[in-house]
Amino acid sequence: MANDPKPDPTDLSRLRIVLVGTQHPGNIGSAARAMKTMGLSRLFLVAPEKAPNHESAALAAGADDVLAAATIVPTLTEALSDCRLVLGCTARSRRVQLEQHDPREAAGRLLAEAAGGAEVALVFGRERTGLENEELQLCHAAVHIPANPDYSSLNLAAAVQVLAYELRMSALAAAPAAAAPVRDDPPASHAQLEGFFTQLGETLDAIDFHKGRAPESAMRKLRRLYLRAELDEREVRLLRGILADAERMAMLAGQRR
Ligand code: SAH
Numbered sequence: 001m002a003n004d005p006k007p008d009p010t011d012l013s014r015l016r017i018v019l020v021g022t023q024h025p026g027n028i029g030s031a032a033r034a035m036k037t038m039g040l041s042r043l044f045l046v047a048p049e050k051a052p053n054h055e056s057a058a059l060a061a062g063a064d065d066v067l068a069a070a071t072i073v074p075t076l077t078e079a080l081s082d083c084r085l086v087l088g089c090t091a092r093s094r095r096v097q098l099e100q101h102d103p104r105e106a107a108g109r110l111l112a113e114a115a116g117g118a119e120v121a122l123v124f125g126r127e128r129t130g131l132e133n134e135e136l137q138l139c140h141a142a143v144h145i146p147a148n149p150d151y152s153s154l155n156l157a158a159a160v161q162v163l164a165y166e167l168r169m170s171a172l173a174a175a176p177a178a179a180a181p182v183r184d185d186p187p188a189s190h191a192q193l194e195g196f197f198t199q200l201g202e203t204l205d206a207i208d209f210h211k212g213r214a215p216e217s218a219m220r221k222l223r224r225l226y227l228r229a230e231l232d233e234r235e236v237r238l239l240r241g242i243l244a245d246a247e248r249m250a251m252l253a254g255q256r257r
Contacts (some may be wrong), residue, residue: 010171014114016042017160018079020135021126029059029067030157031124036063038164039171043070044079044121059157076123076135077194084118085110085185088131088139089163091153097220099141099228106143107166118187122163137220138190140227148250185232196236197223203243206250217240 017035022028022045029052032043043066045052052067060067073079080086087106088098102108110120123139125131130153136142145154145162154162188196201219204210210218231239 010111011114012040012111012171013042013168014117014119015040015110015167016044016079016083016119016121017164018044018046018076018121018123019048019156019160020046020050020076020123020131022156023127024055025050025053026059027127027156028052028057028070029056029061029063030055030155031160032056032060032066033063034157034164035160036066038161038168040164040167041066041069043067045070045072046076046079047074048072057248075192076138079251080121080123080138080190082119083121083190085113085120086123086139086190087107087121087141087143088123088136089143089145089159090136091130091144091159093142093146093152094146097224098136098139099224101141101143103143103145103163103166104170106141106163107170109141110167113169113187116124122206124156124159128222137223140230147171185234188231188233188236192233192236193227193231196226196240197232199243203250206247 017031017040019028021032025048028043028045028048031234035041035043051072052070057064071079075194087101087110098122106122110122114120122143123131123135125135143163145152145159147154199220200222204215206217226239229235
């Protein structure tokens with residue numbers, strides 16, 4: 001914030017909880033309640049199967065204000081476009097190819113980033129099927145509650161409660177997670193990173209990097225690599241400049257042939 005130069009590591013107001021494709025409106029209400037008990041208020045709903053209704057209101061109990069203020073958007077990308085750190089919660093630990101945190105680590109990382117002034121998001125999946133791989137790919141890292149490996153899937157609102165609790169504990173701690181080091185340039189936004197990944201895909205095609213192989217596996221690895229690097233805006237511009245030159249050279253080489 002422009003008029004709040006001192007990082008506040010206890011500030012949860014830059015954090016949004018994003019529920020993707022929720023199937024039971026009751027769970028939306030229970031999640032709102034779980035959030036409010038822990039001091040969280042910003043709820044985003046991505047294409048819920050049913051809009052919040054009387055069941056949601058009943059289970060929200062006194063958290064109907066959080067429910068009423070919820071933002072409903074059609075796609076996950078829209079829910080995340082201004083976020084600089086996105087963590088995705090998954091009940092399936094082994095199948096995820098992302099860096100993985102437990103809830104405590106996740107809370108520390110989210111608060112540290114938010115204290116540096118960034119918008120941050122914590123994403124939860126559908127009751128039956130969780131988050132799709134493409135949705136997890138939009139996240140910088142995965143969060144797994146280390147539950148019973150034989151029965152690791154918590155109810156959606158229960159998972160929200162565990163994460164909200166850890167966020168609160170982290171915010172209350174006497175020595176809360178250190179604020180992210182002040183950077184010269186702001187970390188790249190979700191939209192800027194997606195623009196970079198699109199250009200990277202096009203450049204790899206232009207220089208015939210894949211040589212007939214399916215591009216998905218390489219792109220997945222490259223996404224992981226670049227997301228881990230937590231690029232700032234200037235770094236994204238630099239990389240995109242390199243890609244533009246590579247594409248130009250590929251075009252010239254094509255003309256010479
Ligand atoms: N059957 C689904 C489970 C969905 S539970 C699956 O296999 O993925 C609904 C949501 O709650 C999940 O998408 C996830 O965001 C969250 N969740 C449930 N259990 C979790 C766990 N152990 N760790 C992290 N998130 C969990």
